[in-house]
Amino acid sequence: MRIELNGESREIDGEPLLARVLTEAGLPERGIAVAVDGEVVPRATWPQHRLADGARVEVLTAVQGG
Amino acid sequence: MSERADAPLTIGEEKFDSRLIMGTGGAANLEILERALSASGTELTTVALRRVDVAGGTGLLDLLRRLGIRVLPNTAGCRTAAEAVLTARMAREALETDLVKLEVVADERTLLPDPVELLDAAEQLVDDGFTVLPYTNDDPVLARRLEQAGCAAVMPLGSPIGTGLGIRNPHNIEMIVDGAGVPVVLDAGIGTASEAAQAMELGCDAVLLATAVTRAADPERMARAMRRGVEAGWDARHAGRIPRRYWAHASSPDREE
Numbered sequence: 248m249r250i251e252l253n254g255e256s257r258e259i260d261g262e263p264l265l266a267r268v269l270t271e272a273g274l275p276e277r278g279i280a281v282a283v284d285g286e287v288v289p290r291a292t293w294p295q296h297r298l299a300d301g302a303r304v305e306v307l308t309a310v311q312g313g
Numbered sequence: 314m315s316e317r318a319d320a321p322l323t324i325g326e327e328k329f330d331s332r333l334i335m336g337t338g339g340a341a342n343l344e345i346l347e348r349a350l351s352a353s354g355t356e357l358t359t360v361a362l363r364r365v366d367v368a369g370g371t372g373l374l375d376l377l378r379r380l381g382i383r384v385l386p387n388t389a390g391c392r393t394a395a396e397a398v399l400t401a402r403m404a405r406e407a408l409e410t411d412l413v414k415l416e417v418v419a420d421e422r423t424l425l426p427d428p429v430e431l432l433d434a435a436e437q438l439v440d441d442g443f444t445v446l447p448y449t450n451d452d453p454v455l456a457r458r459l460e461q462a463g464c465a466a467v468m469p470l471g472s473p474i475g476t477g478l479g480i481r482n483p484h485n486i487e488m489i490v491d492g493a494g495v496p497v498v499l500d501a502g503i504g505t506a507s508e509a510a511q512a513m514e515l516g517c518d519a520v521l522l523a524t525a526v527t528r529a530a531d532p533e534r535m536a537r538a539m540r541r542g543v544e545a546g547w548d549a550r551h552a553g554r555i556p557r558r559y560w561a562h563a564s565s566p567d568r569e570e
Contacts, residue, residue: 253364280407287402311337312361313387
């Protein structure tokens, strides 16, 4: 199956669990927030959160601003 | 709201000894930012939320943690209440804070707040348990509506973001201060230290600025100037200035003829 991670299409092999996808993408564990299809997914539920085919995953962090 | 002269700045549950809130936007690199933040004496600094860049990592957050400066995430770039609410929720998740600088701007050219979307977003975020600091127009009526919606502070602009045009309507800022029961933070438009002092003399409880420092030729020196400007203005406000007179009033005794 494929998902979209920060606007880039990604092939997912194996279990499409959010925590696993984030780790494999090399993302830091702290200081980030994740929305799937426009809804925030709380950190505590990342290990169980199963992504659907075509899910749009947005991962944000703090940058200089304001 | 004008607090007692010796009281710390209190926003929601948070207390701050410094009345200068510095934004991190515009600094050329983290080293320059660190020196400017340290020189400003700030205890609260704004950050924006953007897509994570794997190479970039989370260096900014590491820096702020090391300096012991609390983080105020903003919703910069949002045009609608829905976008701002989602961004605020992402910020709370990423940064583990209920504080949010709520920004909902109408267009890129002016970056002026969209009052209708702003009030809508403020109401939703207050209901959701956020400590909301809205970036607002210098409109006393809108400021009152935001306070009534439960915002923890109101943050009127002096002039549009990044312009350095100072405080274009001081009378409106005074009216906002007179009507407010929450802290008033002058946000946006400050260009130099005298304008930061002016904001405090008008009765503001704090000043928020970024560009004036980060894009100055010497950010560290300008940060120090801003700290002193804010402190000077706060002291002047609470020192009880002399009345303005039409004619001169000698400060030396009369000469004996």
